[in-house]
Amino acid sequence: MANCNQFTIAQQSDYLALAVRAARKAGKYLRDLKKDQIKVSEEISKDIKLVADRESEAIIVNELLGNSDFNVLAEESGVTGDSRSVHSWIVDPLDGSVNFLENIPLCCISIGLWHDSGPLFGVIYDFNRNDMYTGIVNECAWLNGQPISVKQKRGAESSILCTGFPVAMDFSSANIMYFISQIKTFRKIRMIGSASMSLAYVASGKVDAYFEKNIKIWDVAAGLAIVKAAGGAIQYHGFPASYLIDVFAGASMELYDNNLAIGDMTNE
DSSP, rough: OOOGGGHHHHHHHHHHHHHHHOOOOOHHHHHHHHHGGOOEEETTTEEEEEHHHHHHHHHHHHHHHHOOSSSSTTTTEESSSSSTTTTEEEEEEEHHHHHHHHTTTTOEEEEEEEETTEEEEEEETTTTTTEEEEEEETTTEEEETTTTOOOOOOGGOOOOOOOOTHHHHHHHHHHHHHHHHHHHTTTTTEEEEHHHHHHHHHHHTTSEEEEEEEEEHHHHHHHHHHHHHOOOOEEEEEEEEEEEEHHHHHHHHHHHHHTTTSSSEEOO
């Protein structure tokens, strides 16, 4: 399990502050865009790319590379910086692009720091509400500087599960029925169109769990760290070559063990 003990307390504070600063700069850019300034640069199957995605990413990457020795893995530009570094910033410059385009205020900026294949800390900036979620694994998680924690343990029949359908989802009848069999025991299911916001809601006790398969690592890198820092359980499998990852994060592992099956995953 990666942990931030490899950094001094001062270094932890500095790196977290750097990520927060980068998120705020990009968030201001996105928040200030007028509706008619939001342009689609590419449409891929059921997904879209916005000019704003690239511009936000450039702001974040420039800030991170200019003030640390770590490489950056970002959604739009891939890996930049020192490829020999065992630490990686993992960036989604705008998680929830379709929501952003349609003026649905469920989108955010996600910046995580990982060591090899494990999370160290994360920053999720809900720029629509000016809410900053931060967390350092094995330390604490915060919302706007105030400590947060996951919900108290309860069974699936009383729990809210956030999930989603990734772009490459197999919508065959068999796969859909299998998915329903996994989630049907939960009291309520929510799909909000942003994995990062879903994980922020888990970390702050708004919902009980998040579960999704074949999602990109930049969608969940920061959120997994924050949920873990908030006292939650995380489990994941995948990532290195394809950047795809299967994810569970929740108030307790019982919600996963008793209801969801993701396969051979890394238990955190």
